[in-house]
Amino acid sequence: MPKDIYGLESLDFFVFDIRYKADGKPLPVMKRRELAENYGFTQVKLFGEFAIEKAPAEITEIIRELGKTEHEGVVIKDPEMVLQPIKYTCSESNNADLRHAFRFYNDSGRDYMFPRVVREGFQSFEWNESEEELRERCLRLGESILRPMIQSIREVENNRRISEDVRIRVKNRDTIDRFRSYLERLGVDVVFSEPERVGDEYLVRINKVNQSTTDKTKSILEGQLWS
């Protein structure tokens, strides 16, 4: 989902891993960081290197802090890159994803929901939450699911279509037309704004209709049954 929190004006490339071409083996984390830095590539923030027995407590603390600003979470890597990396997301980010998904509940709610809900359950268990913390988590989860859905139902009742706004920035005006035909070929229902000049780029706002959620909500409001 779109996040405005990384301070990026436009797109950017990040180096996550560097691998040998022949056998696909990854460089150790610190070697990769050094190499990427020497060549001027952008990398994600390194929060630190932790001994394995201290890592759970340190990472829990980082996750709690990141959650406060709705950052997504961390990827935990073996410095030698032998063990598989582990992605660990903040509860706030899970909930932000759910809020986004449930606004378009019939387009993206179903499959999206289950893994995030399970993460919430395991995190509460791992953190050995108090009754009060668990209650807050349950409320947060319920609100992330129901509030955006109800907002969408209201909008359809007021004859609006459920849609989301996305923005793209391109260097070349031609790219806009080519992206539009690409989306139309995919059958996505989109409205493009007039391109706006920003620095040496064009900014285009795209309104994308979530047809499935709009239609389903309309049909239920008109008395059709769920199926």
Added chain:
Amino acid sequence: MPKDIYGLESLDFFVFDIRYKADGKPLPVMKRRELAENYGFTQVKLFGEFAIEKAPAEITEIIRELGKTEHEGVVIKDPEMVLQPIKYTCSESNNADLRHAFRFYNDSGRDYMFPRVVREGFQSFEWNESEEELRERCLRLGESILRPMIQSIREVENNRRISEDVRIRVKNRDTIDRFRSYLERLGVDVVFSEPERVGDEYLVRINKVNQSTTDKTKSILEGQLWS
């Protein structure tokens, strides 16, 4: 899910509809009730017959009352049986179903969840809930999902297997063995209690292991990733 609220000791047959054999046309509701009563068949409770403009308010009231005792809900029928019947469930029953499903989240959580969650969203909209009512509904939903899941995680951590108890009553001891072989042929992992004599029947408790939830939880607790 098993409900203990209908005051039944064992199984019972209920007549819901009576149809003509030749063309499948249903009898009007009142005719069906009369006929079934004359023949001594059990039927579900009739809450009343309502004019169409009064029905929404009356049924809302019934649903709120039924919810308090976790009854499932109502089936709304056209007296002439021309329009399709509509099943309308209580929020409390949706949540009871979710609590049951999320205890066995990896066996029954996924597909089970979505329609019930959507019902909660529409009911809140239909009832035009206050901020306080909506908050309570969100909390109820979140708790129905997370609490049973966390309980299951705790049980697996304590080396218990996630299982559910069901009971059957049979007239004939042979039926028990035949039911057991049937379940074993299906690959269901079950433990049968010793049959207990109750009146002219045998009561058997069956413990059914939810292998998928047990295994998945165990593997995550041992450090495997969700997939």
